[in-house]
Amino acid sequence: MIEVKDLVKKYGSHLAVDHLSFTLESGKIYGFLGPNGAGKSTTMNIMTGYLGATQGSVLIDGHDILKEPEEAKKHIGYLPELPPLYMDMTVQEYLEFAAELKKLPKEKRESDISEVMKLTRLQDVSDRLIKNLSKGYKQRVGLAQAILGFPEIIILDEPTVGLDPKQIIEIRELIRTLSEKHTVILSSHILAEVREVCDYILIISKGKLVASDTPENLELLRNGASSLELEVKAAPETARAILSTIDDIDAMEMHSENENLTRVKLETKNGADIREAVFYAFAEEKCPLLEMKTAKASLEDIFMELTQKEESNDAGNL
Numbered sequence: 001m002i003e004v005k006d007l008v009k010k011y012g013s014h015l016a017v018d019h020l021s022f023t024l025e026s027g028k029i030y031g032f033l034g035p036n037g038a039g040k041s042t043t044m045n046i047m048t049g050y051l052g053a054t055q056g057s058v059l060i061d062g063h064d065i066l067k068e069p070e071e072a073k074k075h076i077g078y079l080p081e082l083p084p085l086y087m088d089m090t091v092q093e094y095l096e097f098a099a100e101l102k103k104l105p106k107e108k109r110e111s112d113i114s115e116v117m118k119l120t121r122l123q124d125v126s127d128r129l130i131k132n133l134s135k136g137y138k139q140r141v142g143l144a145q146a147i148l149g150f151p152e153i154i155i156l157d158e159p160t161v162g163l164d165p166k167q168i169i170e171i172r173e174l175i176r177t178l179s180e181k182h183t184v185i186l187s188s189h190i191l192a193e194v195r196e197v198c199d200y201i202l203i204i205s206k207g208k209l210v211a212s213d214t215p216e217n218l219e220l221l222r223n224g225a226s227s228l229e230l231e232v233k234a235a236p237e238t239a240r241a242i243l244s245t246i247d248d249i250d251a252m253e254m255h256s257e258n259e260n261l262t263r264v265k266l267e268t269k270n271g272a273d274i275r276e277a278v279f280y281a282f283a284e285e286k287c288p289l290l291e292m293k294t295a296k297a298s299l300e301d302i303f304m305e306l307t308q309k310e311e312s313n314d315a316g317n318l
């Protein structure tokens with residue numbers, strides 16, 4: 001339903017989005033995750049037609065956002081990083097104005113506005129001027145504007161930034177409710193947030209897509225067989241010699257408690273499963289393997305590894 005193809009955005013000579021391609025299906029919550037300056041907002045601004053791309057295309061339900069903006073934008077509700085709120089309007093006036101801009105049918109406007117106010121819990125402040133609202137309430141007004149008209153796709157740039165913990169929980173609940181009928185795309189640099197809310201995560205670093213999968217699969221990426229911890233009844237040099245007969249080991253780290261007990265941490269190449277080979281290699285040498293466990297990688301580890309890899313690649317290119 002959303003197809004981003006080979007998207008490039010340059011600001012002068014700075015490459016903010018670097019040949020980004022992905023497809024998003026309907027009815028899921030997607031999270032754009034990346035460090036500051038990764039290119040999340042730029043990508044969202046292009047996807048929503050706020051910004052032109054240097055190269056590439058974005059199709060929303062088959063409509064090109066640049067060539068058929070009106071048709072494509074009908075399907076999208078957008079909460080930008082800095083929502084363009086009119087401070088001298090009341091919440092009600094602002095949402096009426098937004099309904100007009102979105103060209104919602106006149107007979108539906110009132111009921112839609114009252115429904116989004118209910119969802120975002122704005123009813124009590126509907127007659128207040130936006131400039132007098134707290135940051136959390138202003139954010140809700142931005143969100144209400146994005147949801148208004150209930151477009152199929154709702155794109156939210158850092159929806160919980162600056163909110164207090166209670167408001168964050170409320171907004172996350174709202175996002176979950178919305179996902180029952182809408183595709184929601186949100187950006188965040190908070191791992192816990194995307195892990196908790198999103199069905200699918202796209203990790204962006206330096207304008208490139210470095211990973212895209214479910215939170216569970218991303219955590220599995222370095223899980224299981226790709227990272228092992230062993231305890232063997234052997235001297236470190238014996239353990240090292242035995243392990244050196246096994247292919248696919250990338251890195252080893254040894255710690256010996258005493259001459260006859262060694263703990264080993266090892267990483268395998270391309271996630272190879274070497275558990276059986278390890279078992280038999282030690283058994284053949286009559287070195288009891290006291291413990292073998294797969295080391296769990298958290299989403300934090302994956303995120304750091306993927307985004308730092310990009311940085312060190314960059315350093316290598318300097």
Ligand SMILES: Nc1ncnc2c1ncn2[C@@H]1O[C@H](COP(=O)(O)OP(=O)(O)OP(=O)(O)O)[C@@H](O)[C@H]1O
Pocket residue numbers: 011014016034035036037038039040041042043081189
């Ligand atoms: N209008 C602009 N002119 C020049 N450079 C820009 C402009 N907007 C963004 N950039 C640069 O492009 C890169 C990507 O910025 P972008 O705001 O898309 O990142 P982001 O992932 O959303 O970061 P954050 O989480 O900090 O909002 C950054 O290096 C930023 O400094």
